[in-house]
Amino acid sequence: MTTVPALRVERLSVEFRTRSGIVRALDNVSFSVRKGETIALVGESGSGKSVTAYAVMGILDPAGRVTNGQAMYGEIDLLAASPTHLAAIRGREISMIFQNPRTALNPIRSVGRQIADVLIRHGEVPARGALPQAIEMLRAVGITDPARRASAYPFELSGGMCQRVMIAIALAARPSLLIADEPTTGLDVTTQAVIMDLIAELGSELGMATVFITHDLALASQRATRIVVMHAGHVVENAPTTALFAQPRHPYTAELIAATPDSATDLDDLAAIPGSLPDLRRPDLPLCRYAERCPRKTERCAQPLPQTAIDAEHIVACWNPIPVQAPLKRAVGAS
Amino acid sequence: MTDITAIIRESRVASLFRHSRYVLAENPVTVFAFALFLLLVLAALLGPQIAPYDPLASNTAQALKPPSAQHWFGTDQLGRDVFSRVIVATRLDFFIAVASVALVFLMGGLAGVAAGFFGGWTDRIVGRIADTIMAFPLFVLAMGIVAALGNNVQNIVLATAIVNFPLYARIARAEANVRREAGFVEAARLSGNADWRILVSQILPNVFPILVVQMSLTMGYAILNAAGLSFIGLGVRPPTPEWGIMVAEGATFMVSGQWWNAFFPGAALMIAVFSFNLLGDGLRDIVDPRRRT
């Protein structure tokens, strides 16, 4: 694994114009993914994880605007690139898969043709070879009897199969970065594991970097080597997985971990995170958006957020981070 | 008991009023449509009084004069003042519109709620009737009905109501279906009310707001329908002033350049239908903001 970043997001800020005001959805979001690395963007619903991905991919809702920041893919700033240039990169260099795979596929087009469309678009094969290649992709993502399945429509396939098809579409042009937005939500547990394994396997085959977006910290801990914790449009902590679980520094991260069950937890011991996300339309939004729910709040917290580097790999955005203590009893996570 | 329901009804009306004011403020187009609508109502009510000339008085010496200071809209082939005729015709066309809509609301609304409420055979019969009506192109069916029953205003109203019956029946049926199991219906039943009474006093009034949007649009359609029928000689008979007939009479002259005869009644038609359509759209925003297009 080299240290060259595949994607470097710097100070990304996004706002949405709505009827009831301007929603400052993202504020100075920064993180990076290295080539071949697998990271996870983690946070509650509404923390801005998906918006970050949409902004990077250039598929924000028309009401959304990038007000600041860069998304460097190599030498190119994705946020400033021309639409033609972006369309050439999307699907080819950077791909994305979504949750609800059934609705994310064209209902009146066969899955084989949908894969072929991407293959043809990115010049991978001449038009005639597209469908056979699509069938090969279906085989690669583990769909049995791919030749017959290729002429099937999404409504004829199960949720798990549809997600495999989406993976096939995303990986058809062999991208170097995959963004996976809640890819297993809505699938049953066994299928979840299978899909995650598939992504990991194909990812390592292609030497692809992967960004998982999820609210499920346990899932993130199993699959990602680095976790970026988001809250209300801010990155609050960014650390390798083991370090994060061993020593969470941001109060929000600690609450998240405490609220995440593992096989050893007693349901009665599960903690709920107090409070709720602040209304991002407020003009008087505090500089630290967690402050109002934070048990460790001090007067210093009224200042602009710091980017305190705990060490080379671990950043936390907090004026009063949790002090270093004995390693937590719970060591959830992979190597 | 009565006090509480009265209070609840009052506050419901008050909140509807407040909501309407809010939507109207947001939506200047609706206000414009409403103003236009009121103007039309005024013309309908005061028509004969404010018309400068007798709409039926012919004066062949003054035939086919273009618009001027004495005759704002010119005169027709019998020397009658077009402006007066257009204003007075508002009443008739308005009456046709309102009557048609009232009739179809009663017919379609009752049949629909009965079908939705009772289900079974009632539902099937109403459905069959609606399907049969919908199998015809609407204007053609109206033509057939008026041709069969005779050329007069009542039959135009009846034909328009019949032709719109399926739409109202379907909407009413859907609403009744939803409310069949509602609490207040159960309460009414338990206090001994006959089913029919429940239908008319409870369900039909609840269905009304949903239908009112459609009714505004149907008024526009009713006027166009009546005008169309009159245009082909199946509606109102001359010399009664009605916009459609006036366009028909003026049509031959338009080809040779005397445009005012047919133009002004046609424009009046357009403005009336336009305001009903806009009003319907605005009402839809008040009643169901989810359905804005």
Place this chain on the structure above:
Amino acid sequence: MPMMTLIIKRVMMAIPSIIGVVIVTFLLTRMLPGDPATYFAGPAATPQAIQEVRVKLGLDKPLIHQFGRYVLDLAHGNLGTSLTTGQPVSTELRTRLPASAELTLLGLLISITIAVPLGIVAATRPNSVLDHTCRIISTTGVSLPVFFTGLILIYVFYYLLGWAPAPLGRLDVFYETPPQITGFFLIDSLIARDTQTFVAALKQLILPAVTLGVFSLAPIARMTRASMLAVLSSDFIRTARASGLSTWTVVITYAFRNAVLPVITTLGMVFSFLLGANVLVEKVFAWPGIGSYAVEALLASDFAPVQGFVLTMAVMYVALNLMIDILYGLIDPRVRLEA
């Protein structure tokens, strides 16, 4: 084959509609206030003539008997005889049908060619000038009486500008009708390689066809716009964009093909309006189609043609709706495969 099953199912569903139509057209004459025989004998008939007609048409027999005869006559294609022309109604309808069909189809073609792209562009550029134009056209188009539009077009383009020929029918007197193959003058003249007649026929067709086109523009544009707006914000379009597919592929191949489904359903309603508007336009432009045939008969109190007209229009409408259903099934595999 799922397609055949779908077609058969839809045809079966159309049969009750046809039955209903036959019954209603029967009732329209038999349930008239007064004596039906007078309608069919005509306003100038003597009491003897009326009695003859009554016996001849079996109007003195019980209703069921009459209905049986009616259905039998229909099965033989017998729609009665016109009083004013003395010709069988079915023959006249058949001869005049191509005129109406050519007009309606051209009008629909004009309407779709403008309305659909307008709707698509309005949806891809919300709140732009084009979007507002689309909405204004939609609201105005629905409010304009079709005969009024026709008259205005004649006034502007014939009287004022002199561009269009006199609204006197399908072909100027100087031209001969092309040899009949389809009955459509445009097609027949092309087959006969007679470009002059083609142009002449087209010139006569333009104004009435545009009138019908303007009339049907509004619902189609409105539905296309609304449908495209809904589809463009759906999940699978987001996936298509994220895959880097070209704008054309996203908007047309992916979005439009899905959005066209409700538009096709709307076409059914549009046909209902068109078949009615046809009658009015034929009157304005003196077009020798089945609409004007019925109107002329009406004015002469000649009832058999009117009945035949209503029946024919209704049957055509049922057939058109059937074709629309089948077309829908061709585009949407979900409908096909659930059969």
